[in-house]
Amino acid sequence: MPSHNTLEESTRSTAHDDDSRPMQLTLNVWRQAGPTEPGRFVTYQHQNVSEHMSFLEMLDVLNEDLILRGDEPIAYDHDCREGICGMCGMMINGIAHGPQRATATCQLHMRHFKDGDTITIEPWRARAFPIVKDLVVRRGSLDRIVEAGGYISVNTGAAPEANNIPVPKPNADRSFEAAQCIQCGACVAACPNASAMLFLAAKAGHLGLLPQGQPERYRRTVDMVAEHDKQGFGACTNMGECEAVCPKEISIDFIARLNRDLIRAKLTNPSGY
Amino acid sequence: MIGVLTLYESTIGKKVVMAVTGLILFGFVIIHMLGNLKVFAGRAYINAYGVFLREVGSPMFGHEQVLWLTRIVLLVSVGLHIWAAYQLTRLDLASRPVQYAMRKNQEYGYAARTLRWGGVIIALFIVYHLLHFTTGTVHPRFVEGDVYNNVVIGFQNPLVSIFYIVAQLALALHLYHGAWSMFQTLGLNNSNNKRIWRGLATVSSTMLALGNISIPLAVMLGLLR
Numbered sequence: 097m098p099s100h101n102t103l104e105e106s107t108r109s110t111a112h113d114d115d116s117r118p119m120q121l122t123l124n125v126w127r128q129a130g131p132t133e134p135g136r137f138v139t140y141q142h143q144n145v146s147e148h149m150s151f152l153e154m155l156d157v158l159n160e161d162l163i164l165r166g167d168e169p170i171a172y173d174h175d176c177r178e179g180i181c182g183m184c185g186m187m188i189n190g191i192a193h194g195p196q197r198a199t200a201t202c203q204l205h206m207r208h209f210k211d212g213d214t215i216t217i218e219p220w221r222a223r224a225f226p227i228v229k230d231l232v233v234r235r236g237s238l239d240r241i242v243e244a245g246g247y248i249s250v251n252t253g254a255a256p257e258a259n260n261i262p263v264p265k266p267n268a269d270r271s272f273e274a275a276q277c278i279q280c281g282a283c284v285a286a287c288p289n290a291s292a293m294l295f296l297a298a299k300a301g302h303l304g305l306l307p308q309g310q311p312e313r314y315r316r317t318v319d320m321v322a323e324h325d326k327q328g329f330g331a332c333t334n335m336g337e338c339e340a341v342c343p344k345e346i347s348i349d350f351i352a353r354l355n356r357d358l359i360r361a362k363l364t365n366p367s368g369y
Numbered sequence: 370m371i372g373v374l375t376l377y378e379s380t381i382g383k384k385v386v387m388a389v390t391g392l393i394l395f396g397f398v399i400i401h402m403l404g405n406l407k408v409f410a411g412r413a414y415i416n417a418y419g420v421f422l423r424e425v426g427s428p429m430f431g432h433e434q435v436l437w438l439t440r441i442v443l444l445v446s447v448g449l450h451i452w453a454a455y456q457l458t459r460l461d462l463a464s465r466p467v468q469y470a471m472r473k474n475q476e477y478g479y480a481a482r483t484l485r486w487g488g489v490i491i492a493l494f495i496v497y498h499l500l501h502f503t504t505g506t507v508h509p510r511f512v513e514g515d516v517y518n519n520v521v522i523g524f525q526n527p528l529v530s531i532f533y534i535v536a537q538l539a540l541a542l543h544l545y546h547g548a549w550s551m552f553q554t555l556g557l558n559n560s561n562n563k564r565i566w567r568g569l570a571t572v573s574s575t576m577l578a579l580g581n582i583s584i585p586l587a588v589m590l591g592l593l594r
Contacts (some may be wrong), residue, residue, distance in 0.1 A: 124470075137470065190471035216471045223464050255498070286475070289461035291380075321379050330464030331380035331457045333481065334550040340475035349560045355381055356556025362376040 119145040119206065122214040123158070125170055128227055135227070137216075147207035152177060152184060154206055164347040168265035171230040173349050179343060182278030185285065186231045187218040192282035192341040200280060200343040220281050222290035223328040224273075237283050238295055242279075244323035245316035246299040246316060267305045274302035276344035283338035289330030294338035304357060309349050314361035321358055350356040378471040380460065383552075386453040388554040389548055397443055398540065399573065408593060412517040419516040451492065458485055480545040487543045496537035501529070524588035533585045541578035545570060570575040 121142045128135030145154050152174050159169035179200040186201055188194035194204045209215065219227055224237040247249035263271075274297075283294035300317055303309030309316070332351055339348045359364065376382035404422075407415040426435035474482075499505065502519060505511025510522050524530045548570035552558050558566055587593045 126470075185467060186451060187471070190469060190473035191475065218469055218471070221465055221467050221469055223466055288474075288477070290464035291461075313545065321381055325380050328464060330461040331384060333457075333461070333484070334546070334553045335474075335477035335481050337476050347560060349558060349563065352553050352556050352558035355384070355554055355555075358379070358381050359376070359385060362373055362382070 097272075098127075116147060117211075118143065119147060119209065119211040119213075121145050121154075122207065122210075124214065124216045125230070127170070127217045127230055129168075130229060131226055145206050145209075147205070149201055149206045150177065151188065151204040151206065152202050171228075171232050173232050174202060177202040179319070180187050180278060182280040185220060185280045185282055187216075187285060189216055189218065192220070192285040193280075193343055197340070198345045200278070200282075220285035222284050224280075224290065224292070225281060226286060233281070235279070237329070238279050238281060238284075238292060240327055241292065241296055241320055242299055243325050245312065245319040246303065248303060248312060261307050261366055263306060271302050271305035272299040273325075274305070274346060274350055278344060280343060282341045282343060284329065286337040286341040287330065288335055288337060289333055291330040291332045291338075292324055292327070293329075293332035293354070294342065294346060294348060296320055296352040297348075298346050300357065301350040301353050304353070314357065314366050317354065317357040318361050321354070326340060330362070382458065383453045383457050384554045387457070388551040390450040390453075391551045392555075393442065393446045394450065394552065395544065395548055402449070402577055405584055406580055408517060408520055408584055409587070411512060415516050415520075416514065419514060429446075447492075451488070454485065454488060481543040483539075483542055484546050487539045490536060490539040490570055491543060494532070494539070497532070497562075498536075520584065521588055523594055524585040524593075527589060530585035530589050534582050537578050537581045539572040540581075542576065544574035546573075548573060 107360055123142055125140060126135055126138045127138045136356045140158060142154065142158050142209045144157060149157070152172070155170060155172060162169045171178050172186060173183045175181045177184070181198075184201040185193060188201070188204070193199060194208070196208050213288065217231065219225075220233045220235075222233075225235055227233050277295060277298040281292075281295070284290055284292045284312040287293075300320055303316065304313045334348070334351075335343050336348055339346065376385060404418060406416050423433050423436055458480070480487075500506040501508055501523060505513070505519070508519060508523055509526075511519055524533070549567055552566040584593070
């Protein structure tokens with residue numbers, strides 16, 4: 097058994113470049129030809145899984161086999177495969193992004209599974225995330241929430257000296273915690289109510305904690321919450337499932353902060369909203 | 370202030386309605402339990418407390434006026450709490466039309482999972498409880514004003530006592546998640562104080578269940594007669 101360090105967790109290894117025996121897995125994968133087609137689970141026997149593979153590489157190898165057999169490969173979203181872009185994501189054995197905490201699907205490695213395991217793979221399921229194909233869902237509803245207020249308005253022209261605006265260190269840290277959100281949608285997928293409240297709270301909190309975010313802080317909160325509801329997401333019931341699966345470990349404390357800002361916006365009408 | 374009226378339009382606003390009415394009802398059940406425990410101080414004491422509840426506020430308020438004002442506030446709170454819960458539940462159920470074939474909960478436990486059905490049990494219990502000890506409709510030998518005897522005779526039926534105990538456990542579970550949710554929804558929760566709010570919800574729901582269950586238990590064990 098080779099020792100592991102972070103470098104070895106890179107995405108280069110294949111099934112045969114190590115001395116450990118390949119794992120054999122049974123995969124139950126949701127297959128759906130198109131948005132309006134009926135979907136079903138299809139079972140695949142995967143004979144050739146290295147523990148060094150990422151979850152997506154494991155699916156890549158399966159897809160190569162499927163293509164060689166003349167079958168349609170499994171569609172899934174992915175891009176950077178470094179856990180920072182937010183494209184990948186699937187329900188793995190009933191947990192968004194799988195069993196490893198603080199890890200996006202692309203950074204989940206097969207060593208967290210055992211030889212002979214059965215793995216059920218499903219797309220994110222929410223009314224606001226319609227299925228495009230197989231494991232790919234449309235997450236534009238999250239973009240609509242950002243468009244509703246996840247920005248600051250600044251005049252164009254010469255960039256001002258950044259240090260002219262002092263930011264308290266704790267605020268900068270908290271803001272950065274929220275800004276780590278990669279918009280993967282795992283919070284929605286894991287929420288028993290398919291609510292996007294953690295996502296929304298992270299986006300609003302990230303800007304609302306900084307001086308540059310103050311002028312639009314309350315308008316932003318009201319507009320983003322309204323858009324969230326309009327997109328067909330459910331309401332938050334404070335279960336904390338989102339926090340548990342978030343690959344960036346964003347805290348539901350941000351949801352409390354969002355609630356506080358919305359109440360303040362409605363009660364006191366600050367910034368003329 | 371017009372904004373307050375539009376608060377209810379959003380899901381968070383509906384949750385604020387749940388939290389504020391929940392806070393009123395949370396305060397009520399604690400005071401109610403403290404009142405209930407006076408049964409251990411004896412017949413004269415709790416019957417005098419019953420008289421006090423009817424005459425409180427005198428001479429500024431007349432007979433049962435404060436009592437009825439309180440009842441109206443509580444009934445409106447219960448109504449709004451259920452109404453908001455109903456609307457939110459419908460939204461939540463609609464937000465995931467296709468369920469997962471496999472789902473493993475990471476965080477939320479029994480209390481959070483049973484919040485809605487627990488609420489239904491509590492609502493049914495409230496109706497029975499009012500018919501039992503307030504109007505006396507379903508009580509075998511109800512005597513208006515004789516609180517002590519009504520309690521003791523009421524709880525001598527083991528089925529009634531068991532129902533009360535089950536309802537109190539449902540209430541404790543409801544508040545274990547509900548009271549904490551209230552602090553979260555009202556935005557009081559933050560990373561510095563979340564353990565205080567979690568602790569407050571745990572301690573208050575446990576004390577409430579223990580305090581209220583002690584009464585039917587004491588009657589069934591023959592300690593109160």
